[in-house]
Amino acid sequence: MFSNKDRFKESFLKRLESMCGKGFEESTKRDQYHTLGNMVREYISSKWIETNELYRSENKKQVYYLSIEFLLGRLLGQNLLNLGIKEIVEEGLSELNITLSEIEDCESDPALGNGGLGRLAACFLDSLATLNLPGHGYGIRYKHGLFDQKIVDGYQVELPEQWLRHGNVWEVRKPDEAVEVSFWGRVETSCDNNVLSFKQVGDQKVLAVPYDMPVVGFHVNTVNTLRLWNAEPSSFGPNHDILSYKRETEAITDFLYPDDTHDEGKILRLKQQYFLVSSSIQSILASYKKENSNVRELHHSVAIHINDTHPALAIPELMRILMDVEGLTWDEAWEITSHTVSYTNHTILSEALEKWPIYLFKPLLPRIYMIIEEINERFCAELWDRYPGEWQRIEHMAIIAHGLVKMAHLSIVGSCSINGVAKIHSDILKNREMKPFYELYPWKFNNKTNGITHRRWLLKANPELTAIIKDVIGDEWIKQPEKLIDLKRHIYHPALKESFAAVKRKRKEILAKKIAEKNGIIVDIDSIFDVQVKRLHAYKRQLLNVLHILYLYNRIKEDANYTITPRTFIFGAKASPTYYYAKKVIKLIHSLADKVNNDPRVSKVIKVVFMENYRVSLAEDIFPAADVSEQISTASKEASGTGNMKFMMNGALTVGTLDGANIEIMEEVGRDNIFTFGLTASEVLKYEENGRYRSMEYYHHDLRIRQVVDQLTNGFFSEDEGEFESIKDSLLVQNDQYFVLRDFASYIEVQEKVGVAYQNTDKWLEQALINISHSGFFSSDRTIQQYADDIWGIGPVALKM
Numbered sequence: 167m168f169s170n171k172d173r174f175k176e177s178f179l180k181r182l183e184s185m186c187g188k189g190f191e192e193s194t195k196r197d198q199y200h201t202l203g204n205m206v207r208e209y210i211s212s213k214w215i216e217t218n219e220l221y222r223s224e225n226k227k228q229v230y231y232l233s234i235e236f237l238l239g240r241l242l243g244q245n246l247l248n249l250g251i252k253e254i255v256e257e258g259l260s261e262l263n264i265t266l267s268e269i270e271d272c273e274s275d276p277a278l279g280n281g282g283l284g285r286l287a288a289c290f291l292d293s294l295a296t297l298n299l300p301g302h303g304y305g306i307r308y309k310h311g312l313f314d315q316k317i318v319d320g321y322q323v324e325l326p327e328q329w330l331r332h333g334n335v336w337e338v339r340k341p342d343e344a345v346e347v348s349f350w351g352r353v354e355t356s357c358d359n360n361v362l363s364f365k366q367v368g369d370q371k372v373l374a375v376p377y378d379m380p381v382v383g384f385h386v387n388t389v390n391t392l393r394l395w396n397a398e399p400s401s402f403g404p405n406h407d408i409l410s411y412k413r414e415t416e417a418i419t420d421f422l423y424p425d426d427t428h429d430e431g432k433i434l435r436l437k438q439q440y441f442l443v444s445s446s447i448q449s450i451l452a453s454y455k456k457e458n459s460n461v462r463e464l465h466h467s468v469a470i471h472i473n474d475t476h477p478a479l480a481i482p483e484l485m486r487i488l489m490d491v492e493g494l495t496w497d498e499a500w501e502i503t504s505h506t507v508s509y510t511n512h513t514i515l516s517e518a519l520e521k522w523p524i525y526l527f528k529p530l531l532p533r534i535y536m537i538i539e540e541i542n543e544r545f546c547a548e549l550w551d552r553y554p555g556e557w558q559r560i561e562h563m564a565i566i567a568h569g570l571v572k573m574a575h576l577s578i579v580g581s582c583s584i585n586g587v588a589k590i591h592s593d594i595l596k597n598r599e600m601k602p603f604y605e606l607y608p609w610k611f612n613n614k615t616n617g618i619t620h621r622r623w624l625l626k627a628n629p630e631l632t633a634i635i636k637d638v639i640g641d642e643w644i645k646q647p648e649k650l651i652d653l654k655r656h657i658y659h660p661a662l663k664e665s666f667a668a669v670k671r672k673r674k675e676i677l678a679k680k681i682a683e684k685n686g687i688i689v690d691i692d693s694i695f696d697v698q699v700k701r702l703h704a705y706k707r708q709l710l711n712v713l714h715i716l717y718l719y720n721r722i723k724e725d726a727n728y729t730i731t732p733r734t735f736i737f738g739a740k741a742s743p744t745y746y747y748a749k750k751v752i753k754l755i756h757s758l759a760d761k762v763n764n765d766p767r768v769s770k771v772i773k774v775v776f777m778e779n780y781r782v783s784l785a786e787d788i789f790p791a792a793d794v795s796e797q798i799s800t801a802s803k804e805a806s807g808t809g810n811m812k813f814m815m816n817g818a819l820t821v822g823t824l825d826g827a828n829i830e831i832m833e834e835v836g837r838d839n840i841f842t843f844g845l846t847a848s849e850v851l852k853y854e855e856n857g858r859y860r861s862m863e864y865y866h867h868d869l870r871i872r873q874v875v876d877q878l879t880n881g882f883f884s885e886d887e888g889e890f891e892s893i894k895d896s897l898l899v900q901n902d903q904y905f906v907l908r909d910f911a912s913y914i915e916v917q918e919k920v921g922v923a924y925q926n927t928d929k930w931l932e933q934a935l936i937n938i939s940h941s942g943f944f945s946s947d948r949t950i951q952q953y954a955d956d957i958w959g960i961g962p963v964a965l966k967m
């Protein structure tokens with residue numbers, strides 16, 4: 167049905183009639199979306215079946231990527247592109263006077279993630295399939311993904327997200343492969359022939375029903391699987407109070423926790439985690455046992471990766487099944503488990519490290535708790551042997567201590583590999599945060615610098631730029647992204663610069679149109695599009711950006727001769743609903759936008775725009791239009807960042823601190839092609855150790871700082887002078903934990919350089935093209951190949967095309 171445009175058109179019209187019961191003329195865009203989606207799903211299914219059959223028959227090692235989040239974004243466009251049928255569909259549709267993008271707009275973003283961690287998981291799935299690697303995702307089918315953000319009078323309001331309202335064409339429900347997950351109850355111990363056995367009794371069972379989604383590789387026949395679990399009442403549920411059992415059960419997969427930095431500590435969150443892990447491990451073992459009789463060989467055929475500590479219960483769960491169900495001894499089960507599981511850490515922020523209170527944990531998961539206690543005892547004994555008498559060290563490293571179960575410690579002890587997500591982050595883990603563990607198990611620690619799939623963030627998001635690159639260097643880089651470097655030889659060619667400038671301009675126009683429609687703000691296409699889009703968090707320092715804009719406002723107002731390269735400051739950010747400070751910063755951005763955009767003189771040269779409801783589909787419009795990428799976290803706090811890579815790949819220049827992957831971007835493009843500023847990570851960490859930073863001194867000694875900080879509460883923004891008092895307090899009373907004032911002068915200075923640099927259009931274009939040329943390193947294909955080689959030990963299994 168996709169062999170040529172005429173066949174496509176014919177099948178599309180026929181399918182539309184049979185599916186929607188109406189003719190083309192009466193059909194809505196949504197009818198058309200569902201029709202096309204169904205056709206594509208059907209087209210995928212034969213490859214999907216073949217891939218699964220191949221994996222079974224070849225019986226090679228497979229990896230299972232367990233993640234509490236998969237931030238997929240829309241799938242129609244990406245699937246068409248990866249299947250190589252996008253053009254045929256576009257041509258066919260255009261003869262019916264419809265554009266593909268109108269139809270794509272009917273697909274809701276599956277927003278099953280908060281930000282970087284969830285999006286990374288989605289990029290990894292794309293790379294696994296494209297590299298023909300047998301790797302599958304396991305996650306949760308949240309009924310409501312990350313909330314929809316509305317801005318009302320400058321304040322964020324959260325609305326429930328409803329991605330399943332019109333169904334999901336990509337998923338296949340597999341009730342036959344449902345499994346039971348147990349909560350509550352108690353453990354009965356018995357002893358037979360000197361062998362202890364354990365049984366959970368009086369427990370509550372929940373049915374985990376898988377919904378499988380195909381993961382289509384780019385121009386290959388591989389179609390891997392993303393399995394998302396749905397919680398449903400089990401027929402073995404209680405026979406009383408059925409309604410509350412049903413409600414409680416379904417609540418497990420009702421919504422995604424909207425917090426990306428805080429350990430929630432709520433029982434429902436723990437239920438979600440165990441639900442994901444128990445169902446996934448059962449499913450992995452069932453599939454293994456279809457082809458293999460000896461469970462003792464599991465680690466030769468299966469790798470299980472945990473995306474941060476949220477799925478860390480995979481370790482005790484695998485132990486439980488190997489011992490209680492398969493009858494292995496502790497030592498046998500431990501040998502297998504600790505060679506099967508590997509772990510990625512995504513943060514060093516202490517408030518994000520998961521610790522479960524025993525009083526919550528033990529009643530909910532009694533058998534799992536027993537196993538963790540045993541892991542802890544054996545681990546502490548090992549430590550005692552190695553460090554006799556060093557109580558403090560042992561207490562610090564224990565998995566259970568002070569009434570808490572520490573998930574990071576469990577993950578380190580039970581995994582064969584622990585990795586950070588950028589060089590500096592992995593170094594900080596080794597030398598500071600996880601130092602004692604690194605001393606104990608140096609071989610386990612390694613770095614895997616993050617990557618992004620260039621197929622979504624360049625090919626799909628920016629077809630115009632893709633076309634130019636193809637014109638100049640052909641298309642080998644699509645399969646081998648490191649070959650983007652071939653572009654570098656051409657960056658001085660006027661024709662390339664001109665066409666790149668034209669594409670950037672076109673994408674800025676498209677974004678400007680959206681801004682005009684949604685925000686009612688007219689922005690200047692010739693101004694610098696300076697963008698900061700990411701979750702709102704104190705450490706990401708949107709406030710530094712805001713204070714700089716306020717400083718510019720003051721300069722323009724005070725000095726009639728002050729000149730500046732025109733700039734449009736664009737923000738997009740969701741704040742966790744309970745994060746008071748973050749919500750205040752969103753309000754502050756809006757108050758600033760009101761001041762700036764409504765001032766006749768200031769608004770001629772700068773504008774401030776906050777784009778509501780930042781999400782994957784909006785990101786695809788924003789990255790291609792950006793000139794400047796704001797990556798201004800306090801050094802040492804951003805593990806890697808991945809937005810930085812998406813901007814770079816689309817030819818934006820980075821203004822950034824020496825943090826996370828910014829450092830590796832600088833190493834790639836050279837110091838002259840990135841704007842760095844601010845404290846280094848070691849300077850920040852030194853300040854934190856010696857406590858010598860005094861934000862007040864910067865406030866008193868730098869008039870520019872004093873002026874902008876005072877404006878937060880002197881009636882400049884609002885009648886209500888208390889509105890932004892808490893922000894001012896964070897800077898002065900709480901001594902500015904994230905060094906905003908310390909880095910302020912350096913930030914102003916670098917921003918001035920940016921303004922000057924942009925005036926030299928020719929050079930700017932060359933620098934942008936250098937950034938694109940070096941972005942191949944940041945493809946998730948490179949990252950995934952490194953995981954496959956160094957951690958998982960898996961290789962490609964390919965069907966012939």
Ligand code: BZD
Binds near residue numbers: 280281513
């Ligand atoms: O992970 C992010 C880091 O902050 C980024 O620096 C990094 O680039 C990405 C990918 O490695 N971490 C998160 O996004 N974390 C979460 O989203 C999260 C979600 C639930 C609970 C805790 C954290």
